[in-house]
Amino acid sequence: MIENIARRRASVFLGLVITLFVLLAIQLFNLQVLEKRYHVAAEKNVVKQRRTEPVRGEIYDRHGEKIAYNIVVYDLEALYVALDEELDIEALASALGMPLTEVQERYDVYLDGINTGAIPKVRKYPIIRALDTTTSMRLREQLLDFPGLSLTPSSRREYVQYAPAHLLGYMGEINKDELKEYTAKGYRMGDYIGRGGIESEFEYALRGINGEAYIIEDVYGAERGKFEEGINDAKARPGSDLYLTIDLALQQYARGLMENKKGAVVAIDPRSGEILTLVSTPDYNLSEIMGVNRGEYFKSISNAPGNPFLDRTLTGQYQPGSTFKTISALIALSSGTWSRSRSYVCQYIYRLSGQTVLKCSHTHEPSQNIGQALMHSCNPYFWEVFKKCVYGLRKESYAQALDDWGDACRSFGLDTTLLDIGMAESKGNVPLSSYYDGLYGQKRWAPTAMISLGIGQGELLLTPLQMAFAYSIVANRGLQVFYPSLIRQIGQSAQGKREYNNVLPTSWRDYEAVIDGMRLAVSSGTAKGNSIPGISFGGKTGTVEKWDQPSHSMFVGMAPLKEPEIVIAVIVENGGAGGSTAAPIASLMAEKYLRGNVLGPERKTLEYTIKTKNTLVWDEK
Structure with missing residues (x-):
């Protein structure tokens, strides 16, 4: 009997234990499965994103x-x-x-x-x-x-x-x-x-x-x-x-030519507006600036002479010098204030009110037309062109005439930015009449106050990109011109071209007369010695004088002349005459792009001479 009582008690105890375990299991199931808030809290405790x-x-x-x-x-x-x-x-x-x-x-x-x-x-x-x-x-x-x-x-x-x-x-x-x-x-x-x-x-x-x-x-x-x-x-x-749109082989070649030089090179395909080359020197090594000692390298570049972080191609602003004479000629021809065949006898000096205000720095035949004047880069000729243009545009005042002339300049892409992708870009400067009003007073100045504008100096400032674009308009004879572009494709999306519709109305014959002057400049004029055998190449030199340093060397050219495939603007600061440094760089680049290589012993010698030429002059002030 005692044995039965013990057995019953054990059974009851065992049943209670089993019951408790079942209740506990149900509660755990409820907490972990049925109750979502506890489930989520548990996961957050162990699972991290x-x-x-x-x-x-x-x-x-x-x-x-x-x-x-x-x-x-x-x-x-x-x-x-x-x-x-x-x-x-x-x-x-x-x-x-x-x-x-x-x-x-x-x-x-x-x-x-x-x-x-x-x-x-x-x-x-x-x-x-x-x-x-x-x-x-x-x-x-x-x-x-x-x-x-x-x-x-x-x-x-x-x-x-x-x-x-x-x-x-x-x-x-x-x-x-x-x-x-x-x-x-x-x-x-x-x-x-x-x-x-x-x-x-x-x-x-x-x-x-x-x-x-x-x-x-x-x-x-x-x-x-x-x-x-x-x-x-x-x-x-x-x-x-x-x-x-960059052509890497041409970019690297141009950078090699610009070694030990300060300046910029911009090359454009005028048929599409695509930028082929953007070289600004001095520059910096991208691999070094990303390397393990990047902090130290960044500091050294920040303190280096010549400001290597300055992008001279897009933000550098320069007086274009005689490279602007091509644009000045087309504005005068378009306005009807000058003609292709009109000659002018250069006296080698230009006098106003008995004073010499301008000199011709090149020896040439006194009487010349517009093509010959471009070939010899005659300063008095283009001052006369500019003067006649401003006088001819005058309806109300010189102020109105100058502003009309400025609008014609802007039709070549000057005094504005050209890219549409947010890159830092300077707009240059084409002075308004209000600038001279502020300087001399209203109605107290005449074209003599702005004599330098006609030959690309004075207050006129252009970026290298603007120079190349302006000559792209010339290369296309004003027809089907596109804004400069840098992006061809993003992922699978091709990028469209933007047509430029602000071209100054100018006749095909006027364009041809100016382009012929560019041809003559390379074959027989200020850029002589930079012809490309078998390829028609032309351009305009510029030599911008600096009072305390060597002149800036400039050149803008194109090839082949009949249907140009490339326009190249080159600026070498303190590089001397335009035909001595900038023109050879453009000539060599045009041949490299069109042929894939520079051919012949004379051209190879020129290539070596330019690559090893050092024109660096640092302003230590």
Whole structure:
């Protein structure tokens, strides 16, 4: 009987235990499965969302040659919980081959992030990005001396030799001041963004779209693998590739010709407006500015003479000198104040009120027409052309006549910006009558006050891009002209051309007369010695005098003359006469572009002479 009672009690106890377990299981099921809020809270506790970075789009030239691309580099990452209490920054800087101050600064930024909670102590975080293979291999051998540091493969922007630095811009890390703006766009501290140029203007197209990965973390925040084997992850979308109008081979060739020279070269295909070359010197090395010692290199370039960061092709403003005589001639011919056959006897000096105000700097036959005047670049001839033009345009006053003349100048793309992609670009200057009113007083000046405008000097300022574009209008004889362009294609989307509809009405015969003068300038005039065997080549020289330094050498030319395929504007600061430095550069480039190479011993000698010519004059003031 006692035995039965004990057995019954055991059964009751066992039933109670089973009942409790069943109730507990039901409650757990309810909490973990039926109650969504607890389920979500549990997942948040162990599953973390991680950003995956897209591959940046690459940049190509018009023929599909790579200009900017991505290479494998290594990020130096730190895991705070594994770091030595006192990291030996001096030894680390030595191992990296970097300045101590720069390494210390980067490490301090990392510690600030740790202290503010912005960077988790249990997660690896890059403290120095984009170490090249040589540096990373050297550091890898010493990593055991730096517990908590490791190297992780990453990617970095790389550029071909003589890439158009000012056009492309470069990549730089987001700084603290920019972080707020870029965080909303999916960026974070340490990310690289485009700095200037194409890299900046097309940042969002090139960057691509971030991806998402879901990672399981333990209670300490350490990663334990992918959540649900990554089936919920979203892959990063690569950035779009960009295809430029630039001809890389011609760009590199032009840059080689401009070695040890200060100035700019712009080449355009006048048939489409596509820019083939943009060279501004001195420039900077894009690979160096992205390298491990980029801070030091950036500082050295910032303090270098000649302002290497200045883009002379788009923002440099120059008196065009005698290269402007072509435009001045066409304005006078179009207005009917001058004619193609009209001759003028040059006295080698030009007098006003008994005073010599202008001299002819070239020896030639006294009597000449417009083509011969362009060939010899006769200053008195073109002052007479300008004077007759302004007097002929006068209806109410000289102020109105000058403004009408200025409007004619603007029809050649002057005094305005030409690109439509947001690049920094100067508009130059075509002076208004209000400028002279302010200088002399209203109705107290005459064309004699602006004598220099007729020969491309005085207050007249043009950018090299404007010079090339103005001559593109001439090359096309004013027909079907397109604005200059730099982008051919973004991803799979071809970019359209913008037609220029503000061309000054001018007859075909007037254009031909001016172009013939350009031909004569190269064959027999101020640019003699720069003809291209087998290719018709013409242009106009300019020599802009500087009081305390050698003159600026200028030339704008085109080839072949019947149906031009290339227009080239060259400015070499302190390069001397236009025919001695700028014209040979344009001539060699035209042959390189049209033939693929420079042929013949005389042309090879000219090429060597220009490549080795040093015209640098630094203003030390």
